[in-house]
Amino acid sequence: MIDLKFSEIIKQNAALGNALEGGYEIGVLSNIIVSQIKPILEYNLRTQGIPANCIIGDYDNILQDAVSMSKMNAVLIFWELANWVDGFQYRSNLLSDDQTEEYIARFKSEIDYVLSHLKDTPLIIINKFSTLAFNQFAIGEDNFDRICETLNAYLKTKSASNIVVVDTSKVISQLSVERAISFRDYYSSKALYTVDFLKHYTQFITPVISTINGKRKKAIIFDCDNTLWEGIIGEDGIDGIKMSASSPKGVVFEEVQFLAKKLAADGILVCLNSKNNPGDIDEVFSNHSDLSLTNDEVIVKKINWDKKVKNLADISEELNIGTDSFVFVDDSDFEINLVNQYQPEITTIQVPKEKYLYPALIRRHLNLFYSPDRTKEDKARVKMYQQQKEREEKKAAFENIDEYLASLDLQVDIFVDKIELVPRLAQLTQKTNQFNLTTRRYTESEMLSFTKSDNYLVFAFGVKDKYGDFGITGLSVVELKGTNAVIDTLLMSCRVLGRNIEQQFLDEIIKALATKGVDTVRAEYCRTQKNDQVSDFYDKLGFVLQKADGPRKEYTISVPAYQNHSLTYIAINHA
């Protein structure tokens, strides 16, 4: 996108806009002119499958727009300190201490006003205040800088799960002030930032919006030779490969391995896909003293002579996550081109010819794995997949699946309207794509209001077995309407698929609804690109199809007619 000309972006965005339905609305609040971000941001998100619609607020109407745009999916705030009060970049330096305090108090109350009106907006992206455009050559600090710092410190105290504070100086540093700032347009029409800046800024913040739309990358897959270490096992031998900071050629590879270790620690799935003899790679992982990455940090190893594209598809199946959430790293043009051609949804990184650029190149891509706050589940994910490997190995030894499931000692804890679970439940609605009947995304505050409401019941479950704890992995939001109940949301993380837990969960939901006097349950399935596997979920459970309307199917079942599954191998606890 960065390399695309602005007129080309406008043109292609207009073409994409016509093809898209629905919309992810982003309000842009600003006290300067940034309207040129509209086609750039829309284009960048639309090409990722997010049907973005950018609405530029009125000039210098941040407070008013915070009220009128609070219902949008996201807001972006460009609050330029220099234009908070006309000419503040020079006027601020002649203020007395008392006057300075007055301004700071006023700015703080405006920040409070805006953020409190946006408290239910799922995502607020706000830029840090900056003096860089005006003070880049100043050695000392002036009053403008001090006010800026005070306000940034204040902004920090406002942290909340829906607020992301963006440091625009990082974006400006990618370009230089000269290329990022246009004084010509600032003094003629209050447009401080150049199109070049807006492109880089858009690139910078896109991962935040992608993540909330469930488009975050979840796995990184490395080739081995000349990717995890310098050299080729088949030619240089196991003792000839280099990956230690103590050797000039190995130093960058040690750094890349540590970047991979950190990703694993953050819950990103690190895998290998390499044309090699499996025995050689095993030998490196068990015995090479310079290897920093460990066996436990690598979730799947595809070491064989198969096509890499096939291995990537196999890894996707094994981990039960789509290839669109993969990043693939390899040194070979040939392999990278094949993946780009056959699996364009995978982000590829080619090890640069100048090896000293390699760690920086990986760092540049780390935003693809961006997550606002890593929950306990994120961090435990790697461990969980390790336990999963053990289960899979066991599975092979059993005659039939029930026998295997019985051997797992499955325990399911059922929770109803549990306020402590709200952050995790909101996250599940935002991230779960496959086993999700209606794919409605909810914010923490929406989930909280369901939990507190008498008209809704929020069911959740946690799963444990003898190998480990999956944590909270499924939920259902049910609306009560007298003797009717409507299943608004039913979803389950794909980590616990294949255990029939969903059947038992539905048994528990129907039982609970029966005690509330419900006699008919309504449910629906809304088709998305990813939830085909549950298209006949309700049919299989005996629900009666009432209406099929395009991507939507509506069902009902009468409570007495519902057949409990009563699976003996799942122990239910009501927590």
Added chain:
Amino acid sequence: MHEQVKQIMSAVFDIPADQISDTSSPDTIEKWDSLNHMNLVSSLEEEFDVRFTDEEITEMLNFKLIVLILQQKKS
């Protein structure tokens, strides 16, 4: 150069390039408002690797003038 300018105006103002003539101006092109004028300036600067002055920007009042200003800058 004429063709490049037409292509850019076509993209920015969302009209077919063959509808653009020497006298095409804010009066004849519906989407030629002040915001799209900014988009036009940014696009031309990117395409021709030039930087216009304030005066030049306000003088770009129709297709013919745009081409003229660009020719002066490039010569």
